[in-house]
Amino acid sequence: MPDGKERMINSRIQEGIFRDAREDEALLVVRVRSGDESAYKELIDRHRTRLIRTASNILRDPIEAEDVAQEAFLKAYRELYRLREDRAFASFIYRICVRLCVDRLRLRRAEPSPLEPSEQAQSGSVENKVLIEKLLAQLPPDLKTTLILREVEQLSYEEVAVVMKVPVGTVRSRLHTARERFRTLWMAAHDIDID
């Protein structure tokens, strides 16, 4: 178990690495601005995993998630002139990706699919995932995205607010509604009486 001093040193090292990574990223952005394609390739390699994972969590479809991530990288390249601080590329591309996901969710037809009796309360992770997907599909896009960003992606309220371009108060109220609805759906799927 590391003591306080060791922990402090570790955190300083991590902080330094993090700062170096951001500076490095700023240099890459500068190179991209000057037309260096290999620099953008490096940026894609750095961020693709996170973007695809997030898009996959929100959309619940890996193929569509990959499409959205690709679209996000193209859009980020087109709108690179909007990026004021070169070090902030990570949050810039993340925001673009989440917004594209929300747009896709809005385009999808909202069709609450009633759960089959055989699907209810199944055990096992695969069945559980299918059930969760069906439950999430019944939430409106904004509620669903907010819930996933907070619960699955573990973003802070402030981060969710920045990504979703809404005030923190709105994030709180959306989460309140989303969690309550999700709990109700979850209980209904498990045939439990909801008070």
Place this chain on the structure above:
Amino acid sequence: MASKLCSEYRRLRLRDETVELNGRDASALFHHIQKCPICSTFEKELTESLMALRESGDTGYTGSSSFTDRVIYALRAERLSRRLQFWQPAFAGAAAAVVLFFLILQIVTARPEMNYLNPSGSARVSSENSREIPIFEPSTTQPPLTQEG
């Protein structure tokens, strides 16, 4: 029947505001949850549902191996199409100018009144009216001088 404290607990819990409570309020709320069957059931259900959501989240899918290359190709295609779009008005303008030039040429040759070489208006210059313009003027040959007398 849910009390006012129950609904207050739900509100705080759903908005993640329980962590912001001071020590006294937090312990009061904790004791309430322990005693109240409605709130303890709610807490259990909420925790269970959110846990299932979190577990379902990480799919482990990181995209196909050709992802980066596909993005780069798409980027190149996009840049090319943008470049073409940039030059498109110039190409269209040049094509229009060529068409216009040939059109004017056609009109001028078909309508002789527009032809400044033949303003009289007859399309064909009759051979009678035409005057042969000799390229070389015939040399005025003077009669040979005769030595008379």
